[in-house]
Structures are given as C-alpha cells and as structure tokens.
Amino acid sequence: MTTNFEGAALTRLTEDIPRTPVTTNQDVRLALHSLLARARWLVKNDPHVAGAVNWRFPANIIGHRGVRLVCRVKSRNGRVNETLNRRVEEAWKRWTESKLCTKARRFDFVQVQHLLLSSVIRDGEALVELIPDRGANESNFSIHIVPIEMLDATYDYGTPPAGIRVHQGVEVGLYGEPIAYHLRPTVSPFDLDYPRLGYQRVRMPADRAIHAFRAFDANQWRGVTWLHAIVKTGAFLERYREAELIAARMGASKVIAMHTTDDSPASLVAGLQTVRGKDGRERYVLEDQVEPGQTFAAPPGWQAQMLDPTHPNSNYADYEKALLRAMASAMGVSYHSFSGDLSDVNYSAARQGAMDEREVYRAVQEWFISTVIRPIFERWALYAATSGLFGSRSGVLDAVLESSVFQARGFGYVDPGRESTAQIAQLQAGLTSRTRILRMQGVDIADVANELREEAVLLADLQLGQPAASGSDSPEAEPEPSEDDDAGDVSSGGDADDDQEDDAGDE
Secondary structure, three states: OOOOOHHHOOOOOOOOOOOOOOOHHHHHHHHHHHHHHHHHHHHHHOHHHHHHHHHHHHHHHOOOOOOEEEEOOEOOOOOEOHHHHHHHHHHHHHHHHOHHHEOOOOOOHHHHHHHHHHHHHHHOEEEEEEEEOOOOOOOOEEEEEEOHHHEOOOOOEEOOOOOOEEEOOEEEOOOOOEEEEEEOOOOOOOOOOOOOOOOOOEEEEHHHEEEEEOOOOOOOOOOOOOOOOOHHHHHHHHHHHHHHHHHHHHHHHOEEEEEOOOOOHHHOOOOEEEEEOOOOOEEEEEOOOOOOOOEEEEOOOOOOOEEOOOOOOOOHHHHHHHHHHHHHHHHOOOHHHHHOOOOOOOHHHHHHHHHHHHHHHHHHHHHHHHHHHHHHHHHHHHHHHHOOOOOOOOOHHHHHHHHEEEEOOOOOOOOHHHHHHHHHHHHHOOOOOHHHHHHHOOOOHHHHHHHHHHHHHHHHHHHHOOOOOOOOOOOOOOOOOOOOOHHHHOOOOOOHHHHHHOOHHHO
C-alpha cells in the first residue's frame, strides 16, 4: 500500500531521506560534540558568522549598556516609593558594574551578558553557577560562568521507572525537571593536561545553577548550537572562498617558465627546486609560493608556458550571495544585515527586513531576561536583602521581586518622521501611552521625567542667573517625603511604633 503523502513515499529520489523518527535527545547525544567543534570553527573562520555571533547579536540584543533593572515598588497610598526603588537600583548597579560580581573577578555584568549570549548562540547552551560569597562584595553573592564542555555529556545513568535518571550529565526527575548537573573536573576535557583516567565528577544541585538553552523539544535536556543549520553550508562556502582566493592570486601572478639547455642543478634559479624520490633519482619541482611576474628557468625537456588561471569565476558573487541568503534566513536576520551587502537594497526592503529582524531580537531579549537575567537577580536580591541593603523591614524582598522589571535595549525609528507622527496621533487618541512608546525604544519614562525636571531647573538657572525660586513660573520642586509616606518607612532607623503602623508588604 502506498501513501498519498509524497514526502513519505519511498522512491529512488527519496531513499536517502531518513524515514525512522529519532528523539531530540538521541540526536543531540550523537551530534553534540561534533556540532560544538564545528560551530566554534565556523565562528573563528567565517567573517559573516563571526560578525553576527560576536558583535551583531550582542549589540542588538544586549546593547552597550546591558539589560537594565527598573524597580517600581509602590507604597500603601499608591505612590511610587522612590526611596526604596533608588536604594535597590543603586545596590544592583554597584554589584553589576563591579568585577566583583563574578567569582573570577574578571568581568562586570554587562560583559557577562555578552559572553553568555554569544556562548548560547555558538555552543547552544551556557551554565552559570550561583555562589554565596561572603565578603566578596557588599551583597555577599557572585556568579561563575562554567565552560559548557565541563557538563559531562558522556554521563548517562538510569534506574527506571522512578529511580535516578542522568541524561548527558543532567540529572532529572520524574517529569524531566532538572535536579543536578554532573561536571567534569576543573580542567576542560579538551585541554591537553586533562586527566583522561580516574577523574571524579562533581554534582552541582540545580538550585545553584542556571542552565540556559533554547529547547526544540519539551523533553530536551541539552542545548544545540543555533548555527546547526548553517554549519555545513558555512564550511562549504568558506572552503570555496579559500579555493577562489588562491586561484585568483595565482592568476594575478602571471608566472613564465623559460627553457634552458644547461641541465646542471646548480644553474637553476628561483622557482624550481630539486627533490630526491624513493628511487634515488632527482626531480625538478615547482615551489609552492609564486610571486607576480616571476620568471624561472625550466629543466631540459620542459616547454615555456604562461600560468594564467581564469579566476575569480564570474559566478562567484552570485553563488556566495545565494549561500549567504540561506545562512541569514537560518539565523533569523535579513540578508543585507548579515552580509553587509547594501548594493541591491531599497528603502522598502530595508525597512521590512529591519522590522522582521527586530521582532527576532525582541523574542531573544525576552527569552534571555526570563532564563538568565531574572534568576540571577532573584538570587542576588535574596542575599542583598539578607545583607541589609534594602533596609530592615519585613516583606521588602517580596515587594522588590514583584515590582522589578528589566528593560532591554530598544530600537530607534526606521522612518523617524512618519513613525513619530503616527505615535503622536495614537497618543492623542488615547490608543497608547508615553510609557509604552518609550519602552519600545528601551527608555524608562521615569528617567525621562527626571531628566526633563533637571533640564527645567538648569535652564531656569541659566536664564535668571540665580537658582530658580519657588513660584508659578519656576519648576515645581519635588515634595519632601512626609511621615505618612512609605519612603520613610523603608529606612533602617524607623522605630517600633512606625513598624506597626506601616504596611510592610506594600513596600
């Protein structure tokens, strides 16, 4: 019996296409190390892939300032608790801007974000250890980036149906939830001094680690490089480029061999050398390296001939462009952005490509924040609150965690005139808000409001030649926190009576 699905039919044209389904974990188990090695090779050698993984993706997803914390805890009366919010944001800023946030003391948190994102794209996954680190910094907390090859992909163990299961170094529970990670020793298995025999694995509990990878399957336990679909194409393109470059160089060199009647090896000039074969006889061979316009004498019996390869091939540009288009599609970016080729791009195509590309960047931003940034922040906030950085009130930690959001970098207008006009119209019609418009550009409205207030004060000072006086013509001064305001409630110096009157949970 035959099927009406032509894609499932077995013919001489489809017999080399797999017909037996394999689980994602089995595919990953068989291909993990090969894909890892080849993806790293591609990033090191292909200029387009290197630019995307090392620069373009981190720049568009993380940005030069990194993902920013915005704390918006409200007090009992509904007003924003500026004192507590400022305290949390400044403590987080001190921790992230210092290299003491990492156990290695080498990177600040913006650099950590770039490293982790590049690792996930190149290697398919990243592993971060969360370390209680008393005395290392004021938060008593630091992180460590664990090389992903340390997670032992060769370790599989299971006692079904309800016993311990370890898949490629990841210990999981009955429903596939991670319980622990089994690591190799501190030396990478790809280092020359790695102890091949007798090493002890280290078991890291899952609550002390973040294993970041984008899953293609609900039951997937290890990540796969995001370059998996372009490894073969990229390698072929790189080899083709290399062959064309060598052929083009030889074609430009124009080497001429001149005949000579003297067969003495001593009379040979640059370009020829003698080698002795296995039979003991000497032979004349050309040198591997040639120079433009080089001329050399040929041995007896050789004829003079110009070496003039016809390269680069006229189809080279079209062939490379076709492969780069496929690679860009697999990476989720536009061709002109991935290749840097703007020769055939018009405004409409560039705008549509940029809009589609930005949606990919936003999706990766949300994934990266929820998978990496927020778990690190939540663990940091726990130790920061315990260290007294948020004050001494009960319930502050829960309020901070519930009211904190992260602002990723935004994107400017593709067409500033038209898009800003459209947003103004929507704002006037009540169809959007200033907060939403600014958030799309990666800007916090509180920062804008504070800057506008400071500008107003500065302009008033410059215009009047003296500090702005209070009154109807001067900017309104910021009101001082009152006793009823929760801004005073979060201070560590409050007395017991105030503690009973204040609603700590609203802080």
